Amino acid sequence: MGQKIIRFSDLTGKHAENEDDLVRIVVRDHPDLADGPVEIEALPGELAGIAGLALDLVTVELHHPDGDEPETVVMTAEAFDRLATAAPMAEVLRGAERAPRAIPGQSPATAAAAARERVNYASLEHAGRPHKGRTTDAEKQLVQQHLDEINARLTAEGIRTIDLANPEHVTRYGLESLAHTRGATLT
Numbered sequence: 001m002g003q004k005i006i007r008f009s010d011l012t013g014k015h016a017e018n019e020d021d022l023v024r025i026v027v028r029d030h031p032d033l034a035d036g037p038v039e040i041e042a043l044p045g046e047l048a049g050i051a052g053l054a055l056d057l058v059t060v061e062l063h064h065p066d067g068d069e070p071e072t073v074v075m076t077a078e079a080f081d082r083l084a085t086a087a088p089m090a091e092v093l094r095g096a097e098r099a100p101r102a103i104p105g106q107s108p109a110t111a112a113a114a115a116r117e118r119v120n121y122a123s124l125e126h127a128g129r130p131h132k133g134r135t136t137d138a139e140k141q142l143v144q145q146h147l148d149e150i151n152a153r154l155t156a157e158g159i160r161t162i163d164l165a166n167p168e169h170v171t172r173y174g175l176e177s178l179a180h181t182r183g184a185t186l187t
Contacts, residue, residue: 010040023047029074087160095159097131128154128162128173135172143173 007016016022022041027033056077061070081089097119119126122138128150143150143162151161162169164184170176179186 007041009042009046011042011046014043014046016041016043091158095130095157097129124150124153129159140172140174144175144178147175147178 005019007019007022008014009016009022010025021043023044025040025042025047026037027040028037057074058077058080059072059074060080061072063070083089084092086092119131121127121129121131122136122142124142124146127139127142127146147162147164154161162173162175164170164175164179164182165187167186170179170184170186
């Protein structure tokens with residue numbers, strides 16, 4: 001006695017002549033999904049034009065100082081790009097610090113802490129890069145002693161330079177006397 005398995009499209013219920021006629025679809029995120037990704041199948045013709053329906057989306061994690069878990073937000077790339085007003089988003093992203101890659105079982109806070117430990121802003125390689133947190137005396141000293149060299153590196157990397165006319169930069173890196181010596185006017 002033999003068996004015959006009949007396969008159907010999960011989308012339309014249409015019969016698939018061959019098992020190879022079905023496209024496997026993994027749904028990773030949907031408002032009605034409660035327990036993680038699922039797999040469904042559909043006939044190729046049912047998916048014609050699906051690529052044209054795709055949106056350019058951005059997924060961001062918001063790590064609030066008082067929160068335990070990050071908040072994940074998905075939005076269109078266009079809406080996300082409008083958030084950047086000081087410089088185009090492409091420039092902001094080029095100058096941004098690499099985020100730590102998640103290790104299965106590792107909390108986001110632990111991964112972020114590990115990434116912070118790897119970047120030494122008190123080195124010529126990283127000094128002067130925009131970063132959150134306290135600017136150490138060692139980084140300030142490097143910036144004060146090697147400002148032109150650091151600005152050349154930042155320019156080559158497409159990152160904002162340290163501006164002696166910018167009061168925030170002058171205060172952050174202790175550049176008051178250098179700004180005065182070079183005749184910079186704080187704006």
